[in-house]
Every structure is written in C-alpha cells, then in structure tokens.
Amino acid sequence: MNLINTIVIGLKEIWAHKFRSLLTMFGIVLGVASLVGMSALIKGMENGMRESMVAMGGADKVLLEAQAVPAYQDHLADQAPGRTIRDVFALREGAPLLRVVSPEMTVPEVILTRGEKACDPSECVGAWPEVLEMNLHTVEHGRFFNAIDEERAHAVCVVGTGIRDALFGSPDEIGREIIPIGEKIQIGGQPFTIVGMFQHYMGEQEAKERALARRTPKAEPGSFQGPKRQKGWGKRGGWAFSRKNMTVYMPLNTAWVRFRIAGDLDGIPDPRLSDIDIKVRDLSNLEAALQQARNVLLVTHNGIEDFNFRTQENQVESINKQIENARMSGGIIAGISLLVGGIGIMNIMLASINERIREIGTCKALGATGTEIFIQIIVESVVLSILGALLGLLASGGLVEVLGLISPTGNTPVVTWQSQAIAVAFSAGVGIVAGLFPAVKAARLSPIQALRYE
Numbered sequence: 001m002n003l004i005n006t007i008v009i010g011l012k013e014i015w016a017h018k019f020r021s022l023l024t025m026f027g028i029v030l031g032v033a034s035l036v037g038m039s040a041l042i043k044g045m046e047n048g049m050r051e052s053m054v055a056m057g058g059a060d061k062v063l064l065e066a067q068a069v070p071a072y073q074d075h076l077a078d079q080a081p082g083r084t085i086r087d088v089f090a091l092r093e094g095a096p097l098l099r100v101v102s103p104e105m106t107v108p109e110v111i112l113t114r115g116e117k118a119c120d121p122s123e124c125v126g127a128w129p130e131v132l133e134m135n136l137h138t139v140e141h142g143r144f145f146n147a148i149d150e151e152r153a154h155a156v157c158v159v160g161t162g163i164r165d166a167l168f169g170s171p172d173e174i175g176r177e178i179i180p181i182g183e184k185i186q187i188g189g190q191p192f193t194i195v196g197m198f199q200h201y202m203g204e205q206e207a208k209e210r211a212l213a214r215r216t217p218k219a220e221p222g223s224f225q226g227p228k229r230q231k232g233w234g235k236r237g238g239w240a241f242s243r244k245n246m247t248v249y250m251p252l253n254t255a256w257v258r259f260r261i262a263g264d265l266d267g268i269p270d271p272r273l274s275d276i277d278i279k280v281r282d283l284s285n286l287e288a289a290l291q292q293a294r295n296v297l298l299v300t301h302n303g304i305e306d307f308n309f310r311t312q313e314n315q316v317e318s319i320n321k322q323i324e325n326a327r328m329s330g331g332i333i334a335g336i337s338l339l340v341g342g343i344g345i346m347n348i349m350l351a352s353i354n355e356r357i358r359e360i361g362t363c364k365a366l367g368a369t370g371t372e373i374f375i376q377i378i379v380e381s382v383v384l385s386i387l388g389a390l391l392g393l394l395a396s397g398g399l400v401e402v403l404g405l406i407s408p409t410g411n412t413p414v415v416t417w418q419s420q421a422i423a424v425a426f427s428a429g430v431g432i433v434a435g436l437f438p439a440v441k442a443a444r445l446s447p448i449q450a451l452r453y454e
Helices: 003-016 018-055 071-079 085-094 130-134 147-152 161-168 204-215 239-245 252-259 283-300 312-355 357-365 370-406 417-443 447-452
Strands: 061-066 098-106 112-114 117-119 123-127 139-142 156-159 184-187 190-198 247-251 275-280 307-311
Touching: 003 018, 003 370, 018 312, 018 370, 018 417, 061 283, 085 098, 085 275, 085 283, 098 130, 098 252, 098 283, 112 161, 117 161, 123 130, 123 252, 130 275, 147 252, 156 161, 156 184, 161 190, 161 239, 239 247, 247 252, 275 283, 283 307, 312 357, 312 370, 312 417, 357 370, 357 447, 370 417
Parallel strands: 123 247, 156 190
Antiparallel strands: 061 275, 061 307, 098 123, 098 275, 112 117, 112 184, 139 190, 156 247, 184 190
C-alpha cells in the first residue's frame, strides 16, 4: 500500500462521513483561524507602535530630562541650574558625536482662540528651527520662523492641520481646504500671526481611508473629497499623528519673553528650558555620544547631576515586550483551540477504527503489515487536520476583516505567510499526535479476532 493510495483512502473515509468529519475539523478550523488572526492583529499593532515612534522623532532621538539630584548631592539641590540655553551651546561645541541639539520652551495651559472658536493644543512650544529635524516635521505651506523672528521675538507661529481645522474649519465642513498663512490668532490672549502650516500627518489607516475617499464618486459637484478627520485625540490609534497635527510652534525667544515670566524679585524671565532634545550621529555610538554629552553637562552644571537621558531604546524595548506578551497570549489561546481539535480527531479516529475492525482484519489477512495499518491511520488523521487547517486559513480571512474593524489600533491587521505556515505545520503535528493512539491500537489488532468481530 503506497502513500498515494493511503491518502486517497483517507479522503474517501472523510467524504463518507462528511458531517462527522466537518464537526471533527471544527476545532482545527477555529484554532488555525484564531492563530492567524491573532498574529495578524499583533503585527498590525507592532507596525502602529513603530510608526508612532518614528513619527515622534525616530530611534536616534534622546531626551535630556530634569531629575532630582542624587542623595550624595542633596546639599547642592538649591544650586542646580536646570536645563538652560548655556547647555545647548555647550553641547553644540563640546559634543561632536551629537548631530542635532534642539532647545524647547513649553507654554503650559494655553488656549488658542480665533473669534468664537477655541482649541487646546497638544503642544505649544517655543523652539529653534532644529525642532523640524528633531521631531520630523515638514512645513507644507508658508515658512518656518527665521533668525530675525528669533532675535526680535516676533509674534509668529507655525501650526498643525488640527489647529487649522479647529480654528478655521476643516475641509469637510466648508468644502475646501483653507491655508491660513497670514491669519491672526490669539495664543494665551496674545495676538500671533500664522506664517506656516505643517503637512497633515496620518497613519496607515487614515491614509487608506483618504485613498478610498478619492475613489468614491462625489456626492455633490465641487465638494471636498478628503476623508472626515476626527479632531483631537479620539481617533482610534495614530495618537502620535494627532499630537503632531495639534502642535503650534513659535520662536524660542518669543516664548521666553511673552510667557515665561517667573515673578522673581528682579522681574527677569525664567531662563530654564522645558526640554532639550538631541540626536546622535550614529546609533552604534549611542553610549559614547551620551557619555560625551554627560561630560559637557557636568561642566555647565558645576558637577551637579540634575539631569538624565531617556532614549528611544527604552520605548523599543517596551514595544518588543508588549508584542512578545501579546504573541504568547495569542499563541496559548490558539494552542488550546488546536488541542481541543486534536482531541476531536483522536475521538473520531477511534470511532472509525471500531467501525472498520473487520476491514482491518481483512487487510492483515491479505498481507498488510501492522506498520502499513499504522501509517494509514496516521495519514488519515493528518489529512483530516490539514483539511481543517486549510479551512481555517479561509476562515481567517473573514476573521482578520472583523478584527480590522474592531481592533484598538489604527493599523490594519497584517496576515503573514509565516503565521500561516506555522498554523498549518502545528495542525499537522496535532494530527500526528492525535492519530498515534488510534494507529497503534489498529496496528496491534489480531487479524483472527478482527475477522470474528461482530
């Protein structure tokens, strides 16, 4: 009995008991579909997380954060200078392993208004032009502020498309796209002129929605065909893009002069910065670059360690840990489903052997060996599991579509061939394991007793 004949016999046996075989395969179908679907969902989440990390500046971005002085320097706490513009110049001159140094001064709790309209930005920041490269911003309309704006503390700003939508109306609301260059807005009650607007940042899901909207016929002639944007932070996934779209930048000196009055006895604006971000020239030299920056800062801070570095590596590690945990959880769930399917296959194979005892006895009486009977039962079990796996792959397509609608990420679940191959291979393994006991039982049957079986 060759392998081809064995497979044909297995298929005939499955076809002869179609409904029973379908119920038996149901566990395998659910297991494979859940394994592929869960893997696709996790892959989409991974893409979304990495997409957000890149949107916030990339893996080479390092944040210089303020921290409490260490215990052995408690007596120097009142002398800690904090992050100042002196640090920025010192890093530029004394740390050649750094590529970009970007100072920022946040204007806290500020409201943007225009007439009766108002909005709360995600960030209102005074910065230098280096912030464009640091946070990967692109000015699509108008310009960014220049050295003259910085030197004279001009009341100019560059806004994101979310700010434009909130204060001037979104393209969907008014039927056309507004470019508010030269328009006046109030920032914290002070008048500012918009000199530039960033491009609209969006994740994979919104990009697909926009592409679909372009292919959709117009409802009315002349109507704007872009997709409806959800304002603020409520859009499912894509939080990094929403944050960038709700950003407003002004010259650093403008923010310092107009918004950072500390109320000291001298009435001098607070010279401390809210943030200093740096980018290294080469990620492979990250540790050396940070040590170089630390040495420079220890000089400008008079040896007081009131600062700390936070790298994107921490975020990468966090992403990898979340993905690993999600994969483990999904694998356990799918594994349980496949195990249940394997138990069903073992049960049906045992029932099949009981129905075919006389047939097995006849085969042995005609010269079939126990090994051949063993192989036949194993092949039938594997054929049953492989068919279930193939049906599971078909079912996973619909499951992935459903997950794409209800998943908490802005990225579409991505089906990979690796997950499909693992699902089919695991199903085949389950079929082999499930068929072992029935196959051994059938191979050990005595032909005489089998022929006498009623």
